[in-house]
Amino acid sequence: MSTPTRRAPRLVLSTTSLEVPVRAARDRSLEVANRFRESESLAVALVKAIEAGAEALYAVPSPALRAAMDELKRPVPVLARLPHLPLGDDLRHEHSLLIPTHDENPDVWSGMRAGIAAVSMLPASLQGDLAVRVAQRIEHEAASLGSRDVIGLAIAPEITDLALAAGHARFFERMVRFGRARFGGVAGFETRDLAYLVRRLHEWGVEPDFLIAAANPAGVGMTPVPLEVEAALERPGIPVLATELRGGGVGALAEGARYALEHGALGLLPDLVDLDDVGGELRALKLLLG
């Protein structure tokens, strides 16, 4: 497998904990959510992150993030985690992708792009292929992120791992192609099953620009077995951005970062929930990255 020609960012600040549950103590999650309740506070954190050397934000679309980015009056590169499956959908029997989105301000352009995405994936779209459903949902959601700021796409782990378990090789090919073409940047996948994903991608010959997965000395989130995940990190070919560096809050950020880099991660993806001093701690991670 050749080295991908597109370069994934190496230091990325994740804001996803503001919108989706992450592995962190509940008190800590509540504290961070309260700290960034006002768009101004989130905007200040984003500026500090960029000034400290973060190359992008890892984010899901949300009114809070949009408001913070509007405060800044300057583009902030976003690595978009899509599709965003609303938490409330877990009260429904159907899968989220079968539940229509309730967009209060429907965007004509995103509707058109969703149609174009379906046409571009013929005949898969006639067969109800997952890739088509995901691409259409992404088109609707990217509009609320401000697509001019999006420098890349990471498929959300719930979708990645579903397609992975089903052995759907074409899904991965199609999403890489779609993500690169749509946003003119990098395309990859977040997963909770890194070892199996890396093995399958090599077998299938699919080369995403990056993968995102948990890496920390405690092995938290490194499922099913930390040793297998370490081997996947060390396998050359597909760059991995390491997340959950503090292992759900049980370890120190620097230790997690060193562990991830020593085991072969290309970059680091700390979340707001991992950071007390956004600027200072990201600067320290930047130094570790060299």
Add this chain to the structure above:
Amino acid sequence: MSQDPQDHSIPPHELSDDRRWRLAVLGLGRRGLEYAAAIARDSGCLLAGLADSRSDLRSFARGCGFQAPLAVSLPRLLERGPLDGVVLCLPAADVPAAAARAFEAGLAVLVPGLPAVDVAGAERLRANLSTATRPVASGIAVLTHPLFARTAHMLATGSLGAVRSIRASVQVSRVFGPTSLPPVGDVLEHVAFEFVVLLDQMFGPAVATSARGQRLYGSGLDEAHVTLTLATGGSITFDCSWSVPGYPRTAMVLEVECERGRVLASDDALEQELDGAAVPTRTVLAGLQEGHALEWGEAHATLQAFTQRLAHGMTANDPLDLARALRAVQVLAAIRASVTALGERMEVLP
């Protein structure tokens, strides 16, 4: 055959040639796909079939890439090849009838979540259990949660002395208006059910309840304040709500006062305060090795327990005991009746 209809295992010589459990999933909604994925990823299992009467759900499952035989019903699926067991991920109202068909076909059955929506459904399922010849199990992920397992062990060993009082709560941020209400079910069904099963496992069955509740956005309950009277004579007070801000993940909290100390247990952390000790001991989920199975998802955790059951039969205080889940359905019915009767005590049907 064992006397308990749930207590069977499958002899190894009856397995498929490659010694894997041939499992099918009935019901291809969100939970069904999670189980299909978990089965497909488990090296000890073979995803041998998928079925749903809804064509949109079948089409979605195929679009996800699953290549297992796909059918509209269990009998049609059985025409395509042999099965060892089936996971029923149907809406709860459809589970009792589907379980009866699976028992008749001689299959092992796993029922994740709520096994029936009402007392009649629970009774129907219980009555049919005697026809089962293979393992029948309930899949309640919280019963495999390592922090609650430690709590149960701590209380059972008696190091803190007898239990004096139990307070509990379960809350999540989901419903904040009529538009966020699910099409079916109330807070008891969606949020409290699994917690009631956990309380049954830890403290024994409830025999009566008195409850007050609020209907904020529709005809179903959005909040409830409940007192459960236990068969042992003690009681548990618990609150449940799906309209509390700040809880993207369901927060289950249990506070137990004992003769010689106190335990504060949740899905997040476990704190033990022994009388006279300078500081409480605190254990967090992320710090536990045994938490890894749960990190991979609830379907993986319960599937692991189910395949253990298939191989070895039921264990003492088995987390997969379906009788406990059926009792919880009766408890929810008694809570609803008590709320309607403005807090009057209601017996839980045995």
